[in-house]
Amino acid sequence: MDLLYQIFIDPFVQMGTAPDLLVQTLWEGLVGGVLYSLIALGFVLIFKASGVFNFAQGIMVVFAAMSLVSLYGLGIPAFVALALTFAIMLALAWGVERLVLRPLVNQPDIILFMATFGLTYFLIGFGELVFGGEPKVMIADQLFLPRGAYDIKMLGGFVSLQKIDIAATVIASLMVAALAVFFQKTRIGRALRAVADSHRAALSVGISLEQIWVIVWFAAGIVAIVTGIMWGARSQVEFSLQIIALKALPVLILGGFTSIPGAIVGGVIIGVGEKLGEFYWGPLLGSGIESWLAYMIALAFLLFRPQGLFGEKIIERV
């Protein structure tokens, strides 16, 4: 009985008695969720256009952040370094298309998936060679990212909002809006959606798959830069950060692999769920709940909506 009380009643009593803590937890969950969304977004872009699950998205985030910090370290002004990082991600997209995707065209998806594993380990090794293995500090101040926090008095307590988190949320929203406009309103966006729907039909109207692939990988690279800056500013930039790629998995399962809104909503659900679980239920199980809770949430969703919240409905004729 006592255990049941602790699981089903006590956390909600706590939420009710300290609403300011609840708001703080929700906010932190939201911010964490936005960052998950950003990673998931990179996956969705590439998956939509080429059907490839790009395992290398995580290392692309680290690689972008490392490039930015290291270029700045060479004495290059921050915004010039940022521009150069864009150029590096474009070169990476082009290289991936030439050296990885093009020779493997028409191969089964699993082959391409394995190729992205190869790409991941290549980038880790190459990156450590070039940038060195030690952690680096993101140049947040130089990019005029805000620091400090707003303390808002509410609900009989204080809720503390980190300015960098607010900035991350705003920038992420702007980027999603920009991507949505790009996909819906331009010829290239139309071509991207076309390629996602049917490769051979796209080819038949003269859409160049090579060009489209470079564009999506570059778009995923831009998402990686933004993610790298935001994530790096909250902790530090190091190669072990590439493991956040795995955090995107439950988000994708939840949101559906092909949906941009799905990535956003999925990320927020996972982020908020993780923080709530950690704060209110975590003490019952000892710590470490956040390393697996996201997967549990995703698993529970899978039982009811195998295609994800926004994924295309799977209709099978039998």
Add this chain to the structure above:
Amino acid sequence: MRAPSSEVLAGQVLLSVENVSLSFGGVKAIRDVSFDIRKGEIRAIIGPNGAGKTSLLNVINGFYQPQEGRITFRGETREKMRPYAAARGGIARTFQNVALFKGMSALDNIMTGRSLKMNRGFVWQLLRHGPALAEEVEHRRRVEEIIDFLEINAIRRVQVGRLPYGLQKRVELGRALAMEPDLLLLDEPMAGMNLEEKEDMSRFVLDVNNHYGTTIALIEHDMGVVMDLSNRVLVLDYGRKIADGTPDEVKADRNVIDAYLGVAH
């Protein structure tokens, strides 16, 4: 019956295929086939199932690369086509089992047919301003013409995945027409249609040929349709060419009758 006009029969060759062979591993899909398509004609390709008709279309627009033979299109000879080069050169096509962009509206599907004709950078397009806006408006006008022509005004905003099969085929034809092709390849444009839909589609094919002067190569199983529409007919069986000529000639050909009805042993 459509009388083959002497003009067409004497016409210029738009595309010629010489000694093309295509195999997949041990399966020989096309064996040493040569034929040509003349400017302005409607060319039918017929044959029993598995005769290699679709493979032949795929060779022409570069989806398949043949192991042997040459393809000459508009005077340019090459060993194999590439899909992009084919589209650029003015070859459009439809597919046997409809390949549309299912998530998009009919209008957007047809707009993708203009991909190669739109040149303005995407920054301009995002801004929807200046030259890009003028360009978009011009392309929209052409697409609206096609929509009117195919009588699909009512469904322009409908997601094509929801449309009935007959209308999907019409949208697919619209997308191909939006490319303003010199050569239009139609893979079984009337398969799975009822009589009324077939008649509509036949009318569209003839109109495209008459009004736009588009050269058409079509695969079709309905012999009535083939005999009515086409100027010349190519007959394939087991990947080989067994007859080539006007509908009347082909109809009377011994090999063709054997292929379709079977040979007495």
